[in-house]
Amino acid sequence: MGMSMIDLYSVPSAHLLCCRATKDMSKVPPAPPISTQTACMIAVRDNRDRAAFALLFDHFAPRLKGFVMRSGSGAAQAEEIVQDVMLTVWRKADQFDPARAQVSAWIYQIARNRQIDLLRKERRPVPEDLFKGAVFEPDASEVLVVEQEAEYLKAALRQLSPEQRTIVEKAYLGELTHQEISTEMGLPLGTIKSRIRLGLDRLRHVLKDMR
Amino acid sequence: MNAITHHSPDSLLAAFAAGVLEHPFALVVASHISMCLDCRATFEAHLAIGGAVLESGATAVLSSDLKGATLSQLDHPVTPRPEYGRKGIFPSPVVEALKGQTPRWKSLGMGARQSILSQGSEGSVRLLYIPPGQAVPDHSHNGMELTLVLQGSFSDSTGRFGVGDLEVADHSLEHSPKADDGAACICLAATDAPLRFAALLPRLLQPLFRI
Ligand SMILES: [Zn+2]
Numbered sequence: 001m002g003m004s005m006i007d008l009y010s011v012p013s014a015h016l017l018c019c020r021a022t023k024d025m026s027k028v029p030p031a032p033p034i035s036t037q038t039a040c041m042i043a044v045r046d047n048r049d050r051a052a053f054a055l056l057f058d059h060f061a062p063r064l065k066g067f068v069m070r071s072g073s074g075a076a077q078a079e080e081i082v083q084d085v086m087l088t089v090w091r092k093a094d095q096f097d098p099a100r101a102q103v104s105a106w107i108y109q110i111a112r113n114r115q116i117d118l119l120r121k122e123r124r125p126v127p128e129d130l131f132k133g134a135v136f137e138p139d140a141s142e143v144l145v146v147e148q149e150a151e152y153l154k155a156a157l158r159q160l161s162p163e164q165r166t167i168v169e170k171a172y173l174g175e176l177t178h179q180e181i182s183t184e185m186g187l188p189l190g191t192i193k194s195r196i197r198l199g200l201d202r203l204r205h206v207l208k209d210m211r
Numbered sequence: 212m213n214a215i216t217h218h219s220p221d222s223l224l225a226a227f228a229a230g231v232l233e234h235p236f237a238l239v240v241a242s243h244i245s246m247c248l249d250c251r252a253t254f255e256a257h258l259a260i261g262g263a264v265l266e267s268g269a270t271a272v273l274s275s276d277l278k279g280a281t282l283s284q285l286d287h288p289v290t291p292r293p294e295y296g297r298k299g300i301f302p303s304p305v306v307e308a309l310k311g312q313t314p315r316w317k318s319l320g321m322g323a324r325q326s327i328l329s330q331g332s333e334g335s336v337r338l339l340y341i342p343p344g345q346a347v348p349d350h351s352h353n354g355m356e357l358t359l360v361l362q363g364s365f366s367d368s369t370g371r372f373g374v375g376d377l378e379v380a381d382h383s384l385e386h387s388p389k390a391d392d393g394a395a396c397i398c399l400a401a402t403d404a405p406l407r408f409a410a411l412l413p414r415l416l417q418p419l420f421r422i
Contacts, residue, residue, distance in 0.1 A: 050282070050285065053282070053285070054278070054282065057278055057281060057282070058278075061273055061277065061278070061281075062270035062271055062272065062273055063265055063266065063268060063270050064265070065270070065271035065272075065273060066268055066269045066270045066271040067264075067265050067268050069271055070268065070269070075271075078271070079273065079274060079277055082273070082277065083277060083280065083281045083284075086281050087281060087284055087285070090285055091289065100255065101255060101258065101259065101262075102259060102262050103262075104259075104262030104263065104265055104266040105255070105258040105259040105261065105262030105263075106258075106262070107262070107265065108258055108261040108262040108264075108265045109228075109258050109261070111265070112228075112229065112230040112261070113230070115230070116230045120234070122234065123292070123307075124230065124234075124237060125234070125237045125238040125240075125241035125242075125304040125307070125308070126241055126304065127241045127242075127244040127245045127251065127254070127303075127304065128245035128296070128297055128302050128303035128304065129303075130245070130251075149259065150259065150262070150263065150266070153259055153260060153262075153263040154263045154266060154267055157260075157263055157264070157267060158267075168260070168264065169264050169268070171225065171229055172228075172229050172257075172260060172261040172264040172265075173229075173264070174229050174230050174231050176226075176229070176231065177226075177231060178222060178223065178226035178231060178232055178236075181222045181225050181226050181229070181231070182220070182222035182226075185222065185225065
């Protein structure tokens with residue numbers, strides 16, 4: 001999807017991350033640079049970097065609008081939601097942890113929460129933030145694994161048959177009921193399961209380390 | 212330390228991540244994720260797939276002023292919604308549903324109590340308090356019922372459920388749960404249909420007691 005690699009030296013915290021990385025990662029050369037979006041998100045989180053936020057907006061806002069409109073919002077309401085989601089990205093940036101989630105996964109959650117809050121006029125229950133106030137030691141190798149998984153997942157999506165892909169898309173757009181998910185998603189989920197499994201083991205590990 | 216042995220099925224976590232669970236069930240799943248690192252990992256993996264769907268989906272053209280309007284609001288002050296943390300045996304989603312208060316228990320007879328957190332067309336969710344050794348009145352379900360143990364434990368025909376364990380029951384299950392000896396059993400229970408308590412109360416009285 002043409003994720004261009006940013007000049008890391010223009011993003012101070014990402015630069016920091018890489019310095020740390022070169023120490024730890026002597027065993028796993030060569031370290032690929034982290035993606036533009038992750039670098040931007042870290043710059044927003046750590047430095048309140050507006051230019052980085054503008055780049056995130058350029059990347060995600062059109063996707064969010066497409067996403068939100070496909071799950072049933074009209075154009076005007078969709079833009080309202082897009083603006084709301086992007087402002088939440090700015091305000092809640094301190095909750096972003098690149099060792100646990102891709103930027104896209106984090107924004108997906110914010111977008112779904114926002115849509116549901118609007119739709120149902122009630123706050124969607126969210127799991128307890130077990131790591132509130134934790135200072136995230138950026139472990140570059142973990143960040144890179146998360147990024148790699150995102151690429152695997154996208155590849156796995158592309159490899160699904162058109163019918164299966166439609167089912168997965170509908171499910172995550174919120175167009176299937178729980179019942180439909182449990183009866184129709186088995187096959188496509190099985191297909192991407194090995195990828196998810198990989199990510200699961202890693203996530204469990206990261207989560208348990210953080211406790 | 213008792214380990215969690217009864218987890219959420221994958222389809223429930225996917226449905227929760229996609230935001231399609233009715234509020235009562237969403238509250239229980241959010242609470243289980245708050246107590247269970249394994250299901251949290253699976254939930255976050257579903258968010259990652261959602262992120263991949265967002266990332267690879269179609270874009271929509273934005274109004275020309277949306278970016279400027281969003282950037283201009285970055286510094287606007289916002290009153291954050293109140294945030295609730297864990298309180299004793301209650302994970303934060305339950306504390307939020309209680310609005311930070313302690314539960315207001317209503318007697319169900321024979322020492323059993325309930326505190327309704329919400330009820331409506333989407334179903335109901337409540338806290339149940341069952342004295343040690345006592346049976347939860349025999350009942351069967353019209354739809355799905357989720358029960359999460361917050362304190363103590365109960366056993367039924369399907370096994371033993373301790374703190375953090377989640378039981379998923381449907382209308383085919385006549386399970387006669389009974390609180391184990393020791394501490395009183397406190398559960399978070401959600402259903403999408405009114406429960407029919409056979410032993411405890413004549414059906415006519417049910418609306419009165421809202422069970
Ligand atoms: Zn679990």
